[in-house]
Amino acid sequence: MQVHTLFTGVANTFIVENSRGVVVVDAGMPRQASRIVNAIRARGHAPQDVRLILITHGHIDHAGSAVALKKLTGAPIAIHRGDARLVETPSLKIPPGRSAATEALGALTRAFGWVMPLETFVPDVLLDDDQSLREFGFNARVAHTPGHTAGSISILCDDGALFVGDAILNLVHVAFPLFWEDAASARESARKIHALKPRVCYTAHGRAFDASELDAFIARQDARD
Ligand SMILES: [Zn+2]
Ligand SMILES: [Zn+2]
Secondary structure, three states, rough: EEEEEEEEEOOOOEEEEEOOOEEEEHHHOOHHHHEEEHHHHHHOOOOOEEEEEEEEOOHOOOOOHHHHHHHHHHHOEEEHHHHHHHHHHOOOOOOOEEOOOHHHHHHHHHHHHHHHOOOOOHHHHHHOOOOOOOHHHHOOOEEEEOOOOOEEEEEEEOEEEEEEEOEEOOOOOOOOEOOOOOOOHHHHHHHHHHHOOOOOOEOOOEEEEEHHHHHHHHHHHHOOO
């Protein structure tokens, strides 16, 4: 399995290649679909090789180009059933800030959010915790990791790679998301992610981090609790 990271406006999109085709993890901001397809072609694949468009949660920086990407590839869009509501309406949804500073940032973004509405969609596949993705040519399972949103998921691949979406960020260092719907479940999800013992975590915001960096982050949480 090969993972290619592409920055799509605000978050990372991952193009995951294996012997049975390509899976795209998160579809970036609006108007990123042709860039994603160009990156897929550059790696020697046709757009039709995409088996699944996997959205870690329903925010615009992850789902913004999902519909356009589906048109270009023919691949179905999958999202956890808990976040289907977020992609049904075009309005910007930013959860409460984790701190006063991030809440101020969120308020500013909400005020200007109207400039870029979400292209809404009805998901083709509604995911649940522990669901296998093997039928889509992806040797991986869904892990429900709510908190940032109710339907946030992580994707655990058989080779130990874990896509965590916005459950854990690594902008400056490994940390909780800037915004969260439910702090308690976000903290619980971080422990769940740690318990999955990933070899490497691919976050949507910032650079990928390894098991030792995840251990250190969880140790800091233990010290706090
Ligand atoms: Zn998000
Ligand atoms: Zn995000």
